[in-house]
Amino acid sequence: MAKTFKVLSLLLTYPEAELQEAAGEMKQILASEKLVPANCLEGLTRLLDEIAEGDLYDLQERYVLLFDRSRSLSLHLFEHIHGESRDRGQAMVDLAEHYERHGLVLSARELPDFLPLFLEFLATRPLPEALELLEQPLDVVAALAERLRKRKSDYAWVLLALEGISRGKPSQAVLDELLAAPDDDPEDLEALDRAWEDQPVTFGPGAPGAGGVSPGGGCPAVRDTLARMDRPADTKPL
Template identity: 45%
Template sequence: MLIFRAFSALLSYPGEEMRRALPEIAGVIGASPLVAAREREELARLIGEIGQGDLLAAEERYVDLFDRGRALSLHLFEHLHGDGRDRGAAMVELKELYAAAGFELTASELPDYLPVVLEYLSLRDMEEARELLADCSAILASICRSLLARQSRYAAVLQALLVIAGEKPLDAGKVAPVRERHDALDRDWVEQPAFADAAGDRPAV
């Protein structure tokens, strides 16, 4: 199912090759009966945003959004397990699911990375796709809510996935916007100092 491959591409790092494929991605989305009219319009706006301006600006927007905090992480199990031991076990189970279907990861990404999951679903039937998306719908909704709070057009991809999973899209009007400092990481990602002085005080930074 090409629609999941299109969604995977939209959530991936917007390099030069990806941006060249945007017209093709737009065509797949426009022709898919799985995408409702409202989501299709929002996805078209996202595609326009990714393609506008110079390449470096698009890459910086992506990194600033997805690589600065746990709330917007595209690694699904991080939302459930953080960096705990259970996350590793869950990823092993997901890799076994891929292997049982005859697929082996060739990229450097972890198996719970949402674009990887969507790439896998593009090779499976709709029943399995809907079942897997429904299983992680709470995580998808959480990421979507964080994107809506930041007024990001990337929320359109998560909204479309929720609809395919059989869930209602989130009401953007009920999500309070947030304004974050661009030089601040989520508190969950701020590492504690590795050493303290003899008195137990943390070193000044």
């Protein structure tokens, strides 16, 4: 089990005073476990210093602008794959059941596809299993890293560290498709409202996930990613 995943999980959560106080200990864990590549460790150290020394309200405002008001930076993994389709609900049920079979019981408010929660789960698993599980959402992780990098945000180092730790490589085809989606501006409130409008539910042969049509449309790479993440836990985790 690797505490590094717990540190990366905490770095992607809403900043609180407790996080600021724990920054020094978190740096020690990253340095001692040596899972994070050296170039990423430098970036993570800078982010931890920002959190430890920054004004808490400024840190919280920055977090909200990035992750709560930017749909393209949502930390809910299935949001980027399933959107608001019915497939997302079933995928989350399956993932929650997988967590519970391994001793992680969620509260009513927690969504299982929240990336910090997923990383917290990885921290409870043997390292080889955690590394295997980490490969499965790697396409989304890489897309988030690229979008944060373009914003010159040090949060990008958290996602880049996950890429560096993983033994896998993101699919370029899937990554290109994810990055082709609009990258919303959190300061544009009208555009934000439009982006978060409820999508109509459609039924019949053309509906996503219905009539033999796979979620992800006609792109084989997207279908493969969905199949990996939605596979029943009894045959392959997640």
